[in-house]
Amino acid sequence: MKATTLALILLILCTLPCGAQKNLTFSPLIQQCGMYYTSDRITADGVGLGLGLHLLHRTGLAAQADVNLLWLNGNSIPIRLALGYQRSGRWTPAAYLTADAIVGQRTQFLSETGAKPPVPAWSFGVRITPLKFRTAKGFLSALELGVGIGPARLLNLEVTLFSAGISF
Amino acid sequence: MRTIILISLILITFAVSSCSKEDPDRSGYLTATTVAADLTIDSLMPWVERFTLAHLNDTPVDNTGFPPADLFPSDHLTRDAAVGMFSTVLESMGYEPDTAVLSDDVNTTYNVFAEWPGTTKAGEVILVAGHIDAFYGGSDDNTTAIAAILEAARAVRKHSFARTIRFVAFDLEELGSIGSTRYLEQGLADDVKAAIVLDLVGYASEEPGSQKNIKGIRFPDVGNYLMVCGNKDSESLTRQITDMSHSCGLTKTVGILAPGDGTYFLSSVFMRSDHGLMWYKGIPTVFFTDGANFRNPNYHLPSDLPSTVNKDFLVNNTRLLTAAIALMAEVQK
Numbered sequence: 038m039k040a041t042t043l044a045l046i047l048l049i050l051c052t053l054p055c056g057a058q059k060n061l062t063f064s065p066l067i068q069q070c071g072m073y074y075t076s077d078r079i080t081a082d083g084v085g086l087g088l089g090l091h092l093l094h095r096t097g098l099a100a101q102a103d104v105n106l107l108w109l110n111g112n113s114i115p116i117r118l119a120l121g122y123q124r125s126g127r128w129t130p131a132a133y134l135t136a137d138a139i140v141g142q143r144t145q146f147l148s149e150t151g152a153k154p155p156v157p158a159w160s161f162g163v164r165i166t167p168l169k170f171r172t173a174k175g176f177l178s179a180l181e182l183g184v185g186i187g188p189a190r191l192l193n194l195e196v197t198l199f200s201a202g203i204s205f
Numbered sequence: 206m207r208t209i210i211l212i213s214l215i216l217i218t219f220a221v222s223s224c225s226k227e228d229p230d231r232s233g234y235l236t237a238t239t240v241a242a243d244l245t246i247d248s249l250m251p252w253v254e255r256f257t258l259a260h261l262n263d264t265p266v267d268n269t270g271f272p273p274a275d276l277f278p279s280d281h282l283t284r285d286a287a288v289g290m291f292s293t294v295l296e297s298m299g300y301e302p303d304t305a306v307l308s309d310d311v312n313t314t315y316n317v318f319a320e321w322p323g324t325t326k327a328g329e330v331i332l333v334a335g336h337i338d339a340f341y342g343g344s345d346d347n348t349t350a351i352a353a354i355l356e357a358a359r360a361v362r363k364h365s366f367a368r369t370i371r372f373v374a375f376d377l378e379e380l381g382s383i384g385s386t387r388y389l390e391q392g393l394a395d396d397v398k399a400a401i402v403l404d405l406v407g408y409a410s411e412e413p414g415s416q417k418n419i420k421g422i423r424f425p426d427v428g429n430y431l432m433v434c435g436n437k438d439s440e441s442l443t444r445q446i447t448d449m450s451h452s453c454g455l456t457k458t459v460g461i462l463a464p465g466d467g468t469y470f471l472s473s474v475f476m477r478s479d480h481g482l483m484w485y486k487g488i489p490t491v492f493f494t495d496g497a498n499f500r501n502p503n504y505h506l507p508s509d510l511p512s513t514v515n516k517d518f519l520v521n522n523t524r525l526l527t528a529a530i531a532l533m534a535e536v537q538k
Contacts, residue, residue, distance in 0.1 A: 073421060080422040082471065110471035111464025144422050144472050147460030149451040151229045151444035190423075 064091040064202035070105045076191035078154040081143035083107030099123040111142025129171045133164045160185030160193040175203040229445040233532050238453045240531035241524040243360040252352035254511045257342040259286035276505045284338035288315045291374045295319045307387040314376040314384040323369040330369045331534045332400040336378030341507045349407030353523040367535035375479045385479035400490040402480035408501040409518040417499040419474050428500040430457040431522050434475045436467035439489040446529045456521030
């Protein structure tokens with residue numbers, strides 16, 4: 038039943054009118070985001086909401102910047118930049134190289150001299166958006182997955198359950 | 206493209222500007238460590254053994270309403286003999302201990318406390334506390350803390366301090382920090398300027414993997430260090446104590462700051478003792494622990510016995526405790 042429903046949703050998304058591709062498309066977006074960011078110095082994780090801007094060039098080059106507010110382990114604020122390539126058409130999966138800066142609250146391990154870890158904390162990685170669809174008015178995307186690494190044995194796992202943008 | 210460049214520049218500017226660090230105030234370290242030099246370290250393990258024996262021979266408290274469960278053997282919780290012994294030992298050191306007897310319909314708590322009065326800031330209290338109730342023998346949990354508090358109490362009497370130092374043995378922590386909650390709710394901690402709470406400070410291991418991660422928070426995996434935990438209200442104290450321990454060679458510590466006031470879901474694990482309500486109430490409180498069940502395999506088991514306590518670790522942690530008390534209470538030269 039669930040598979041049928043999902044297939045139906047995907048079919049509807051694929052048949053929506055997607056409009057003509059402009060030279061450069063601006064899409065303010067809203068998303069639901071979850072993150073688990075842990076290193077030897079910092080753990081910042083939680084789930085929450087984010088706002089951002091997605092840019093798409095006619096050639097398929099895509100960029101996105103977003104700011105998110107997460108809860109569960111303090112109020113963590115990941116600021117994410119992504120640059121990548123997006124397929125054209127209605128089904129528009131994309132892959133990005135990402136740079137994340139995490140500010141806000143987190144669990145911190147002090148150095149031996151009592152110094153706090155630097156702010157922001159960084160990670161660099163990749164993100165894929167396999168279920169992204171372009172419509173005449175914007176885009177819808179589900180289950181975006183990201184992974185990043187960084188200093189102090191950092192591992193950053195991200196999942197965006199849902200993202201939607203309006204195109205200009 | 207210009208938008209992306211602009212956002213990148215903002216991020217880089219923010220990163221550079223936020224990397225400036227302020228070092229902890231180190232002016233009082235050397236004087237504070239002189240107090241730790243007066244510890245009678247040979248008494249620590251005998252205290253652990255005596256209190257453990259007292260717990261093992263005591264009658265369990267009435268656990269009505271607190272059914273036993275895994276890691277919660279409420280039918281083996283004792284405190285009466287230990288409460289009496291704590292008070293007697295303080296008396297023998299020259300203190301005048303008192304007991305805050307606080308009851309409700311279910312049970313009565315006996316929080317024993319004694320003070321070493323301050324000189325110029327006597328109205329400001331530094332509270333040093335650990336819980337006195339224990340499951341089974343409770344050698345690490347929490348007799349190590351009680352022994353450390355007693356020896357610190359002995360050492361500080363050889364010095365004078367600007368602030369008053371209050372030593373407290375809280376009752377019925379194991380049933381949900383009942384003793385400390387009542388103590389605070391009665392307003393008995395309204396004069397507390399800052400606090401140190403200890404819960405299990407004597408178990409260490411050099412085995413890789415001996416320290417487990419907690420709720421996804423990654424800890425150094427060799428459990429040979431004391432966790433010094435703080436929140437936003439005790440951040441400067443936590444940083445100072447961590448730094449002093451390292452720079453003065455007192456004990457191996459890992460300083461940890463919980464986000465905000467420490468009450469968030471994933472970091473609330475750092476509130477698992479009598480300091481929990483102090484964090485809620487905004488009292489700057491530092492928590493000392495060896496990691497409890499995330500390190501000590503004897504946690505809440507009959508095997509929590511003196512033979513499992515690491516004497517050197519306990520001695521070094523007591524040195525840090527004593528120096529930290531001296532620093533916070535402003536020892537006078």
